[in-house]
Amino acid sequence: MKKPSLFHFVAIFVLFSAGAFAxxxxxxxxxxxxxxxxxxxxxxxxxxEKPEQPEPIxxxxxxxxxxxxxxxxxxxxxxxxxxxxxxxxxxxxxESDEHFNNLIEEEKLVHISKGNGYxxxxxxxxxxxxxxxxxxxxxELGVAFQTLTEKESFFTLTSVTRTPAQQKSLRKRNRxxxxxxxxxxxxxxxxxxxxxxxxxxxxxxxxxxxLEKILKEFEKAGKIFFIKERKQSCYHVTVR
Numbered sequence: 001m002k003k004p005s006l007f008h009f010v011a012i013f014v015l016f017s018a019g020a021f022a023x024x025x026x027x028x029x030x031x032x033x034x035x036x037x038x039x040x041x042x043x044x045x046x047x048x049e050k051p052e053q054p055e056p057i058x059x060x061x062x063x064x065x066x067x068x069x070x071x072x073x074x075x076x077x078x079x080x081x082x083x084x085x086x087x088x089x090x091x092x093x094x095e096s097d098e099h100f101n102n103l104i105e106e107e108k109l110v111h112i113s114k115g116n117g118y119x120x121x122x123x124x125x126x127x128x129x130x131x132x133x134x135x136x137x138x139x140e141l142g143v144a145f146q147t148l149t150e151k152e153s154f155f156t157l158t159s160v161t162r163t164p165a166q167q168k169s170l171r172k173r174n175r176x177x178x179x180x181x182x183x184x185x186x187x188x189x190x191x192x193x194x195x196x197x198x199x200x201x202x203x204x205x206x207x208x209x210x211l212e213k214i215l216k217e218f219e220k221a222g223k224i225f226f227i228k229e230r231k232q233s234c235y236h237v238t239v240r
Contacts, residue, residue: 005180007183010085014194019140023145054169065133067089080099082238086189090131090188091186094161095186096224103187108131115139116146117145118142118145118155126159126166126184127166129161130160131239133183134239137223141192143216148210153199156192156193157192159190160189161186161189163185167184183238189239191234192215193233194208224238
């Protein structure tokens with residue numbers, strides 16, 4: 001093989017030097033171009049960035065329920081506490097059948113029939129409607145009753161909301177019914193039988209004691225007032 005001559009070495013050196021010089025001269029321009037491109041990218045939206053999240057929807061919390069204290073100087077008998085609570089926490093006195101129907105349309109009175117731990121018997125002198133909050137408390141009573149008894153146990157409501165006309169009619173039939181205005185006419189009162197459990201009319205001392213224990217706890221918590229009406233074999237309950 002023929003050895004490269006001195007001329008070849010000189011030619012290679014010149015070409016290498018020219019390439020290095022050209023690269024040295026081009027690199028600053030390349031750096032400047034890259035810098036400009038990078039700045040341009042920063043000035044525009046980055047497709048890899050997460051899209052802006054919408055502001056969270058603000059949900060207004062309901063105002064806390066205010067329970068006015070019962071003035072002791074106005075209370076002359078146990079039932080007056082029920083009437084006071086009904087007047088201050090209900091929907092006002094139901095004045096007529098027309099007024100009653102309007103309250104249902106406005107959803108200020110809601111229907112009740114059967115739920116966990118309770119049922120409403122067939123009514124003749126009242127309507128199975130109460131205020132939404134009263135229904136909530138009733139459902140809590142039912143769940144509490146099932147918790148202390150068997151899973152499928154339930155108590156029975158024997159009277160719920162009455163119009164003034166129904167109250168007057170009941171008074172003629174039952175002398176123990178309140179004469180005049182009743183807390184039942186405010187949509188926050190109902191009667192719970194203590195001799196009817198699981199759809200049967202029978203004496204069940206065990207279930208009665210458990211039901212009364214629950215009512216006492218709810219009264220202590222400021223949710224209800226209740227009276228044991230012995231002649232009617234029921235607990236008269238008013239939601240506060």
